[in-house]
Amino acid sequence: MAEQRFLQLENIEKRFPIPGKEDYIAVTDVDLEIKQNEIISIIGHSGCGKSTLLNMISGLDAQTEGYIFLLGKEVKGPGPDRAVVFQNHSLLPWLSVYQNIEMAVKKVMPELSKKELKERVEKFITMVNLDHAKDKLPDEISGGMKQRVGIARALAIKPKVLLMDEPFGALDSLTRANLQEHLMRIQQNVQNTVIIITHDVDEAVLLSDRVIMMTNGPEATIGEILEVNLPRPRNRVELQHDPEYIRCREAILSFLYEKFAKEDE
């Protein structure tokens, strides 16, 4: 018997109805298989349908055609097995850092005792180095810290897949680098399957095992898939001169700016 496939997208198409016009075909013909504990990034010009694709995997939006299977079971609607880290963090502003994570863990793991719940929440706060801020409200901490809380909240519910839609897109480049380090360190300790959307070439190469490059919309689809054969842990400074890193970077740049350049950007 063949080994069970982890996450599988089959022939996905998403059409948006436009009143009085033909449907807008955002993405079409997407076939993709993702292995357990793999880190995948999806890169493409803005508006090509990256978020659309991720929303279908998360179940927040339904595909028009095709199927998505997680461990052989069809994905229908959102659920905690596919945790999402939103670009704008989406922390509830009236709850503290601790309470935001607690709320999620409590709901997804109702069987935990009070003590276990507390331990779990604190473990994930520690994982993203936020012990000092655990009683702060989201508005009282920086953007990068908020995003770390978002990651902790997502991981704390023990998802099978972690979905991130341009998680660091709104942050300055230093903060972004810092968060990438966080993510890699966490991944080193606890293996997760991660799908991360980005429009940052370096981020894609640094973080991923494979980079999915999407063509431009309408009717966007997977153009190329790049394997990043770099050992982990990766060091961003040393990588700058690594031939494999340079090769990957060039492949993505050539895809984005030669094969599928976008005029209006």
Place this chain on the structure above:
Amino acid sequence: MNYDLAKKIILPMFVFGALILVWSWTASKVESFPTPADTYIAAFGGTTSAGDEMKGVLSDPFYVENEDDKGIFWQIVASLERVFMGFGLAILVGVPLGLIIGMSKEAQYAFDPFIQVFKPVSPLAWLPLLLFIFQDINMTAVSTIFVTSIWPIIINTTLGVKNVSPDYMNVAKVLRFTPIEKVIKIILPVAVPFIFTGMRLSLGIAWLVIVAAEMLTGGIGIGFWIWDEYNNLNYYNIIIGIIMVGFIGFLLDLIMGKIADFFDYRKRGRA
């Protein structure tokens, strides 16, 4: 700064002085219009310029002569009771209704036309109908206040629900919250400040309306009292009544504002 505080105290004094001047001038022009001095005596007791001995409406606010003759305190209490009864009922009905309308497009389509049509109707227009239905002064006043209060509560509750960011709802969806959990954990925290804004508006209007409603229904209450003093030719008491109504309205708004701030997560816990 203290300098600013001094301005806040001294500047209103000038306006107060000007008001007294205008008032005195009016009293000198209008036949039997009470002067500021006589009004003061009517409020706090003494002998007026005409030589009448006055007990003072505000010096003896608690007296009860009989069912139909009670001190101003009891008049105000009667009005406040009606306002809070009607207002409370409006909250009980308006908040859940507003939540439903905010959460469901279908409910919005169903109710919105009626809200739009009934909202601009003066609550006093309902009064004769309500009097006819209930045949009871108290019930009529309370239900008039209910009709007054309900619209801002519904509308602001709905607005609060609409203000819930779709991102928060996405979090709720990923966590598979039940509809009840969505309401309690996501929608209410966002909507509560809006609900309190609606309640504050409602209470303000209710206090405006009760005075007029009681003038029409009669019996007891500060509105009726003012009207009764007019009929008894005690014009100074009208002025005292107006000032009392103003102070109470101001207090109600102040208290509602404090309560609203307490429930607003954006204003709580801020240093």
